[in-house]
Amino acid sequence: MHYRTDYSAALLAGRPELLCLGRWQLHYQAYSRHADDRRAPVLLLGGAFQSFRSFANEVQELLDEHPVILLDLPSQGGNLQLAPELGLEALADLIAAFACELQLPPLQPIGLSYGSALAALFAARHPQHCARLLLAGITAFGRSGARRLLEESLALLAEGELGAFAQGALSGLLNPLRAAEVGIATVFRKALLRQLQRLSPAEIERYRQNSRRLLDFPGFSRHPACPTLVLAGSHDHFTQPWEHAHFAAACPAAECALIHGADHLAQFERRAACAALYAPFLRGAELPSHSLGSTRLAPSQLLQLDKRQEPRRPPPQRRAQLRHGEGGTWPVEMAELGFFGCLLLGDLPAELPARGWQLCTAELPPLPLLPLRQGERGLACVFSHTDAQASAALAAQISTAALPAAACA
Structure with a gap:
């Protein structure tokens, strides 16, 4: 060399x-x-x-x-x-x-x-x-949550939804709840968002191939x-x-x-x-x-760190609706609510479509979400954060509660 x-x-x-x-x-x-x-x-x-x-x-x-x-x-x-x-x-x-x-x-x-x-x-x-x-x-x-979000990003790119893809990817890479502590400048977040929104067809294909490698x-x-x-x-x-x-x-x-x-x-x-x-x-x-x-x-x-990094608590107003884009609305109770996901209770169908869901509450804009698993405890979901306004509103609500110490505490 x-x-x-x-x-x-x-x-x-x-x-x-x-x-x-x-x-x-x-x-x-x-x-x-x-x-x-x-x-x-x-x-x-x-x-x-x-x-x-x-x-x-x-x-x-x-x-x-x-x-x-x-x-x-x-x-x-x-x-x-x-x-x-x-x-x-x-x-x-x-x-x-x-x-x-x-x-x-x-x-x-x-x-x-x-x-x-x-x-x-x-x-x-x-x-x-x-x-x-x-x-x-x-x-x-x-x-499982990371895999679902990565799969959703590929689906959004296939549908030409670059704006929604960029919002979701940004929230994954830069944790909005900790932005002040990490010190990520607003100008950097905006620059990264613009980069993601303007991916060329060749860059999208590269992202698709790299993501498929991780999923496979x-x-x-x-x-x-x-x-x-x-x-x-x-x-x-x-x-x-x-x-x-x-x-x-x-x-x-x-x-x-x-x-x-x-x-x-x-x-x-x-x-x-x-x-x-x-x-x-x-x-x-x-x-x-x-x-x-x-x-x-x-x-x-090494094997003792908490796997839950964010607070998940019952919100003050627990009533909500789970709505699907192709029709169908079910009343649910929010047993847990955090910025990255939630746990819902309700009389829900045994088989749920993988995409197209929103969580609707009286206090927040509709929140796009992805079902993860349904069991005795309820329906566990992750938020895709593809809607900037809804994500900002949820972050503001979650931030009013005291955040837990980091996992290293």
Whole structure:
């Protein structure tokens, strides 16, 4: 590997290097302080809506101690090549082929969001090529609510409902109930919303393929064995802290830390807190026993985190109606109501359509929802948050009640 030694943030927007492996094209950029650097490189694998430019600060920080490689696999980042036939496992295998072709020493991947699944699979399937592994926003997608919301996003895109899709996706990535604590600027939320509303047909197809890979993924048959650090935003509802902790518990050499006041984008929202952990981890040093802005979980805590991150209480006015778009209205009682979901009681049909539902109350605009499961306790539902006005009204109502402590408390 020949590294560039003239790194500047402006270069990340430039033309990447191209490596062809059979019919597949891999885009990458490689930087170091030394052109012929034999140390283990850090490999950056971003999320669905991230490009090389997203990592400008990370590259700058890492270069003092490590060579850094940024990689876009087919249909990821700035790589526009579509690859509908490739599953997550096949893409992870492409990372190994990339390492072999360029004769790289064992890598140190940093995988974020969608990239975390690829990085984890690469480490598990090709341990000889992976020295250390750092994950944030781990996307295993075994949680039923997350899967339903992802399926709904694909259905909305197929129907051309870009506005509704964008609203739902934004609420998933940036927890509206914790926006003040996380410190996400309104201008950033609006910019991300516009980006989602303006996806091109090619970008929609890439999103569809990447989402199908996550939905089709059967789960990890084996977990990474190398030293692994898992970082979870304490307010991340999209990939929740307990899911990160369970993943760490399944790895033989993993630690998990909760980043205080962070959401799904912890690496960018709390840079200093994350860097205080990943910098010593990547150099092979012992992690600090106490670190400002984070809490390291003891092994005994990994399987004990609360799976309910938001308050679900009976609202003051419990009467409501469950209405379907194609006809039919049923009176229900709201046994539990939260921003992300509810539990309804009522004499409901045994078989319910999967889509097209609204929860109608006297105090709120109609709330689009998706049924999850129906049992003795009632009908559990998740809100799709595809209507901005309804979501804002619900958030205002929920926020009047005291929010519980984060899962790390």
